[in-house]
Each structure stands twice: as C-alpha cells, then as structure tokens.
Amino acid sequence: MTKSYPFEPEEAPPEYRGLPRINPLLCIGCGACTNVCPPNAVIRIDDCSSGTRRIVLDVGRCIRCARCEESCPTGAIRLTREFEAATDDRNDHVEVVEMKLAKCRNCGSFTDYTERQVHKVLSIIPPGILDFERIRDKLPLCSECKRSLTIINASRVGGEWR
Amino acid sequence: MKPRSLWVFHLNTGACNGCDIEILDVLTPYHDIERLGVKLVPTPRHAHALLVTGPLTRQAYYSARKAYSAMPSKPRIVIAIGTCACSGGIFYNSYAIRRESDRLSLEYPRKGGTSEFLPVDIYVPGCPPRPEEILYGIALLRGLVKKKMGGEHYTVKELVLPRSQFNAWVELLLRAKIRREIGYFDGYALLKDFMELVEKSNSPEELGKMVELMKKRIKDSRLRYGLEMLYKHYIGVVRMYESILAEKKVVLGVSK
Numbered sequence: 001m002t003k004s005y006p007f008e009p010e011e012a013p014p015e016y017r018g019l020p021r022i023n024p025l026l027c028i029g030c031g032a033c034t035n036v037c038p039p040n041a042v043i044r045i046d047d048c049s050s051g052t053r054r055i056v057l058d059v060g061r062c063i064r065c066a067r068c069e070e071s072c073p074t075g076a077i078r079l080t081r082e083f084e085a086a087t088d089d090r091n092d093h094v095e096v097v098e099m100k101l102a103k104c105r106n107c108g109s110f111t112d113y114t115e116r117q118v119h120k121v122l123s124i125i126p127p128g129i130l131d132f133e134r135i136r137d138k139l140p141l142c143s144e145c146k147r148s149l150t151i152i153n154a155s156r157v158g159g160e161w162r
Numbered sequence: 163m164k165p166r167s168l169w170v171f172h173l174n175t176g177a178c179n180g181c182d183i184e185i186l187d188v189l190t191p192y193h194d195i196e197r198l199g200v201k202l203v204p205t206p207r208h209a210h211a212l213l214v215t216g217p218l219t220r221q222a223y224y225s226a227r228k229a230y231s232a233m234p235s236k237p238r239i240v241i242a243i244g245t246c247a248c249s250g251g252i253f254y255n256s257y258a259i260r261r262e263s264d265r266l267s268l269e270y271p272r273k274g275g276t277s278e279f280l281p282v283d284i285y286v287p288g289c290p291p292r293p294e295e296i297l298y299g300i301a302l303l304r305g306l307v308k309k310k311m312g313g314e315h316y317t318v319k320e321l322v323l324p325r326s327q328f329n330a331w332v333e334l335l336l337r338a339k340i341r342r343e344i345g346y347f348d349g350y351a352l353l354k355d356f357m358e359l360v361e362k363s364n365s366p367e368e369l370g371k372m373v374e375l376m377k378k379r380i381k382d383s384r385l386r387y388g389l390e391m392l393y394k395h396y397i398g399v400v401r402m403y404e405s406i407l408a409e410k411k412v413v414l415g416v417s418k
Contacts, residue, residue, distance in 0.1 A: 001192075002191060002192060002193070002194045003192060003193055003194075003294075005193070005294050005297050005298075006297050006298060006301035006306055006307055007306075010294055012292070015347070022316075024316035024318040025318060025321065025322045026321075026322055038252055039245070039250070039251055039252045039254055040254065040255075040272070041272065043268050043270065045268050058249065058270055058271050059287055059311070060245065060248040060249045060271060060272065060285060060287045061245060061248070061249040061250070061254070061272040061274075061287075062245065062287070062289075063245055063251060063252050063289035064288070064289055066346070066347075069346065070341065073334065073337075082310075083288070083291075083292050083295050084294075084295065084298045084311075085286070085287050085288065085310075085311055086284055086285065086286045086287075086295065086298050086299035086302050086311075087284070087285055087302075087309055087311045088283060088284055088285070088302075090248070090249075090271040090277070090285060091271055091313050092309070092311040092312055092313050093248075093271060093285070093287065093311060093313070094270050094271050094313050094314075095313070095314045095316075096270075096313075096314065096315045096316065097316045097318075098315070098316065098317045099317075119321060119323065120321075120323070123323045123327060123330060124327065124330045124331045124334055125327065126327060126331045126403060127327050127328060128407055128410075129403075129406055129407070129410065
C-alpha cells in the first residue's frame with residue numbers, strides 16, 4: 001500500500017536518530033559536544049568583551065551520529081524523533097544558547113568557563129570530602145591569576161600548601 | 163508562483179550514494195512521489211527542478227554549472243537533498259571540495275556544500291534524509307504543508323541543578339561505566355530508571371531488592387545485565403566514598 005504521508009502525520013520508530021535539540025535549562029556551556037562533533041555542527045563562540053558564550057547548533061550540518069548526546073555530561077542535548085527539517089531559509093536550522101562567562105575575582109576579566117559550569121561543579125562534589133568554602137573562594141579565577149597564585153603559594157616558605 | 167507538478171533532474175555532485183538511494187526509495191510505489199506530480203527526467207533541459215545531492219567536489223563543479231545553465235530559465239528550482247548539499251556535511255573540510263568561504267571559521271548558519279554556488283530553494287538536511295523527509299520537502303515546495311522549523315535563540319538565566327550532591331556525583335561516575343557496558347542509547351535510559359530507585363531506597367540492601375524486582379519486569383537480557391552491572395558499580399562507588407571518608411577522619415585525627 002502506498003503511504004499517504006504528507007497528508008497524514010507519521011511517527012519515526014523509537015530508535016530513530018532525528019534532529020538534535022538543546023535543552024537550555026540543562027546546558028552548562030562546557031563545550032563537550034563541540035569537541036566531539038565530527039562535522040562541526042555544534043560550535044562554541046566566546047565573546048570576551050561582553051562576557052557571553054554561545055553554543056550554536058546547526059541542524060543543516062548535523063549528520064545525526066549522536067556523539068554529542070553520548071558526551072553531554074548533563075543530558076542537555078538529545079536526538080529527538082522529529083525529522084521534518086526541510087525549509088527554504090538556512091537560518092531556521094540554527095539553535096543558539098547564550099550564557100554568561102564567569103568573572104575572575106582577582107583581576108575582573110572574563111574567564112574561559114561559564115557561571116553555570118561553576119554552579120555545576122560545586123553541585124556534584126560529594127559532601128564531606130573537600131572543604132566547600134575554600135573551593136568557592138578559589139573558583140572563579142582566570143588562567144593567569146591561577147598560575148600566579150600557584151607560584152605564590154609554592155614559593156611561600158613554611159606556609160601551607162594549597 | 164507555486165509549482166504544480168515538478169519534473170526533476172537528479173544531479174549527484176560527489177555524494178556517497180546514500181541520498182541517491184533515498185531518492186530512489188521515494189520513487190518506489192511504497193512512498194510514490196508521483197502522487198505529488200514529480201517525475202524524473204533524463205536531461206536538465208526538460209527539468210523544472212534539480213535534485214542536488216553531495217558536497218560539490220572540484221570535478222563536479224563544472225558539470226553542475228553546465229546542468230544548471232541548461233535548465234529552462236523558469237522556474238529553475240534547486241532542491242538540496244542531504245546534509246552535504248545543504249552545508250558540506252561531514253566532508254566540509256575535505257581537500258576535494260570546492261569552497262570559497264573560510265573552512266574553519268565560526269560563522270552560523272554553517273556554510274559549504276552545493277548551496278554556496280547554486281541558489282537553493284528548499285534545503286532537506288539529513289544524512290541521509292528519510293524518504294518521508296524528502297516527501298515533506300517537496301510538499302513544502304508545493305505549499306501542501308506548513309514549515310515546522312524555526313530558529314531558536316535561548317538566553318535563559320535559570321539552571322536546573324541535579325538532585326542531591328552525592329547522587330549527582332554517583333550518577334556522573336555510573337554514566338561513564340554504563341556507556342562502556344551497554345552503550346549510550348539504552349544505558350542512559352536505564353541509568354535514569356536506576357537513579358529513581360536510588361532516590362527511593364534508603365540503604366544499598368533495600369536497593370538490591372528493588373533492582374531484583376525490576377529485573378523480573380525487564381525482558382531484554384542485555385538490559386538485565388546492564389542493571390546488574392549498575393548495581394555492582396553503585397556498591398563499588400559507595401564503598402569507595404566510605405573508605406575516603408574513613409581515611410580522611412584518620413588523617414584529621416593525627417593532625418589534631
């Protein structure tokens with residue numbers, strides 16, 4: 001029997017790898033998906049002057065290999081069962097998630113990770129093992145300040161190693 | 163002007179043949195694209211539309227240009243089938259591909275593929291697209307269906323944080339383990355169910371009983387194995403946590 005598809009809705013099978021979607025409530029902007037994406041469909045754009053990071057997903061470049069879903073630490077990016085992506089404008093394929101970069105607490109410039117990443121990291125440390133307050137004081141530091149802090153701590157004679 | 167029936171010419175500009183087979187599928191009686199008035203013609207001189215597949219190799223560029231100029235000047239529709247034709251796809255960075263835009267830039271929408279050289283009317287992404295997806299694209303061109311995609315720009319401030327700290331840590335460790343045992347697709351779904359059981363139970367023994375009950379419900383032996391391994395790794399993680407805590411207490415006792 002011939003299908004009457006465009007006139008009747010059709011569901012893809014449950015194992016079907018369809019269009020990827022980002023859940024903006026779960027995405028922390030770590031860029032794990034951008035590192036593994038073979039055709040560079042997901043990219044990470046850092047804007048250090050305004051302090052934002054954009055995770056951009058282009059469905060028109062995606063080959064539905066699901067490497068992003070496999071590597072996402074929070075389960076934010078998922079392959080849905082939708083498949084109707086045809087359009088006459090390429091801008092319809094683009095999905096952007098914008099978030100803020102964390103600010104270095106020493107020099108005030110923007111670091112290379114987001115505020116959400118800091119929240120996430122603090123929320124998965126098992127209780128009782130590490131001293132929370134000490135980590136929270138140290139965390140939003142840019143790479144240069146971190147480096148100089150390490151040297152200062154190491155050169156301190158008789159002081160405590162941090 | 164909306165086209166009524168399309169005569170299409172199938173043009174392969176260096177595709178891997180996946181999309182071409184899907185186009186053949188669309189012409190079979192099961193999907194039957196001729197319901198929508200589409201007919202495959204052997205020469206671009208008879209065609210209204212080009213069905214372009216492939217990322218446009220250097221060799222194919224000249225013949226693609228010839229085929230495009232050989233079409234009658236009206237309506238001259240170009241339908242890009244597959245991710246490669248839309249934006250270069252997996253071959254976007256290949257040396258064999260003709261591209262004029264920068265290969266490793268961070269622009270969006272991503273450039274590349276046939277769409278850089280021919281004015282494309284309908285983009286049908288997919289690697290390869292399902293036959294239904296091609297049918298949907300043709301129906302969209304004819305105005306039979308509505309467009310479903312639309313660009314999204316999220317600037318959401320709130321963030322959903324995980325359950326309790328300990329469970330979130332355990333979940334992250336188990337995630338890596340179950341991916342190695344039974345793969346991400348079934349593994350992550352199974353892990354979600356397992357973490358619900360963990361939240362319900364109070365002790366590892368109670369969790370063990372619940373896991374046994376759940377195993378009886380699952381018919382797939384592979385999933386049963388995955389559940390068993392999850393429980394085993396969970397016990398391992400809990401023991402490791404307890405031993406770290408005990409060590410820490412000892413060290414603190416000495417220093418005090």
